[in-house]
Amino acid sequence: MSLPDPAAWLGVVAAAHLGFQVTVDRVVYPALRDVEHGVWQAAHQRHARRIAPLVGLLYVPLVLVLAWTAAVEPRAAGTWLAAIGASLSVVTTAALAAPLHARLARAPLTERPRLLDDLARADRVRTLGAAACLLGAVLLLT
Template sequence: MTLLVVHLVLTAAYAGFQWTVRGVVYPQFTQVPAAAFPAYERAHQRRITPVVGPLFAGQGVTTLWLLAARPEGVPLVPVLVGGACLAVVLGLTGLLAVPLHRRLGEGFDDGAFARLLRVDTVRALAASAGTVAAAWLLLVSG
């Protein structure tokens, strides 16, 4: 049961983080003067990494643990759904969001920013679905 609670806390914390970034942090990017934006973006990248890194790592550990040594009575389907959601988030982050941030680190670009917002919306939705799957696990296993 402790594993399921920790897993839910990590997935919910990440989803909350992701919605905060999408709804608060990224919209502020447009308020930064163009000349200052590259330094602002690089600072954002440095500061966000120590926040998101442990959330990704924790979810990775709990998800792999649930996949490798699923406790008795814990259904497989919500574990797989949660794992798929995490895979979507990590894939979008590594393949799209990080390169878009690198591009923005060279200077604000309307097209790159619009793509980042779209990617981030999908990440936030996938993170939310992962939280639903984690809650489902706890509800059906408790």
């Protein structure tokens, strides 16, 4: 991997993003679902504090490397697939997942299962976007 090759860097960042999304989908959110009512608020607050920096550490480089890739390979199908996939993840995070977390933070026990189901669905969309982004990066590398 050389510095002037954005496709290789996109592959690294996109793979990290997909790994993160799969972990959240298959490990983190199921664990949140198992938190008992009496400790829910504290557990959810800890989750939010811990996950936010990771989201920033992934999304900022993802956006920057995608912009670099688009500048170097603007007509490549892989660039567009990666950009569409990453955009799906980022927009779903901002428009659905973040507001759902805000609602979960103060939701009564009776609403929590439905909100967690909504969050799981939103996360599957983010994971699909991350997979599409990685596929686009792989197309650029082939």
